[in-house]
Amino acid sequence: MILLGWACRADAGYGLGSRARGLGRLTGDSSRLRTAATPVLQELTVSTGLVAQLGVLEGANVVFLDKLGGRQALAVPNRVGGRAPAVETALGLAMLACLNPEQVDAQLTGGVRAATPVADGYAHLHAELGRVRQRKGVAIERGAGVPGFASVAAALHSADGPVAAISLVTHAGDALERIVPLVADAARRISRELVRLPRPAKVHHVRACPLKAG
Numbered sequence: 001m002i003l004l005g006w007a008c009r010a011d012a013g014y015g016l017g018s019r020a021r022g023l024g025r026l027t028g029d030s031s032r033l034r035t036a037a038t039p040v041l042q043e044l045t046v047s048t049g050l051v052a053q054l055g056v057l058e059g060a061n062v063v064f065l066d067k068l069g070g071r072q073a074l075a076v077p078n079r080v081g082g083r084a085p086a087v088e089t090a091l092g093l094a095m096l097a098c099l100n101p102e103q104v105d106a107q108l109t110g111g112v113r114a115a116t117p118v119a120d121g122y123a124h125l126h127a128e129l130g131r132v133r134q135r136k137g138v139a140i141e142r143g144a145g146v147p148g149f150a151s152v153a154a155a156l157h158s159a160d161g162p163v164a165a166i167s168l169v170t171h172a173g174d175a176l177e178r179i180v181p182l183v184a185d186a187a188r189r190i191s192r193e194l195v196r197l198p199r200p201a202k203v204h205h206v207r208a209c210p211l212k213a214g
Contacts, residue, residue: 030056030065033164036193037156038066040186044168045069048182051076051169053151055091058083060108062092065164076169077146084145087125090153091165093139096125097132098155098162104129137187138180139165143172152179154187158194166190 033054041052051069053076055062061083067073078084086092086108096104105122132139142150153167166187168179 029163032194032197033156034066036197037164037166037190038068040190040193041066041068041166044182044186045072048168048179050179053078053091053167053169054164055089055167056164057086057092057095057107060086062086062089062095062165064091069169076149088141088145090139090141090151090167093128093132093141094137094153094155094165094167095162097129097137097139101126135180136184138184140176140180148172150174150176152176152183154183156187156194157191163194 033056037054041054044050044052045068049072051067051073053064053068054066055064057063062085064078064080064082064084067076067078067080069076084092086096096107099107101122104126108122137154139153140150141153145151148171149169150172151167151169153165155162156164156166166183168183170176170179
């Protein structure tokens with residue numbers, strides 16, 4: 001557990017390692033997100049036969065909180081709890097499009113893979129985020145993150161602003177026009193539910209291990 005980063009030695013025994021602390025930041029509101037999103041995502045998977053995903057933005061990455069779709073979901077390599085570069089996923093693009101350009105640059109600094117948009121100073125990325133905004137927040141991605149698959153995503157908003165995103169995943173060669181309004185409508189429905197649900201109570205966090213130099 002120590003070698004993998006889930007725990008570390010502390011003065012009084014053991015404490016949470018870096019990986020466990022990262023999960024702790026995500027779990028505070030994840031149950032509320034799932035409560036609002038899961039029924040709607042289940043409807044989407046049944047009506048379309050596609051794979052639905054729920055994710056949040058953490059630094060330069062998307063963290064997948066849920067994936068639905070029965071046997072179809074097995075074909076999509078993203079796993080619950082896994083991460084992917086935000087710039088390579090429709091989920092990430094949908095959430096980044098909610099930020100202004102300066103916030104986007106700050107969000108991605110030092111944490112994104114050296115492929116594609118970063119090499120040209122984010123110019124290509126900002127152009128794509130502009131297209132997402134023109135589509136009223138709907139992001140489309142074909143094969144950048146997972147070759148052979150395409151995704152359509154939209155951000156979820158609570159009373160505090162954008163908090164997550166949902167997506168539908170299909171084969172890269174499929175037409176996506178019919179999916180766009182379905183994802184947009186689902187995101188609106190979930191967002192309304194997020195505003196209605198009570199906010200989680202504050203919890204006391206377990207003291208984490210101090211970082212050591214060297």
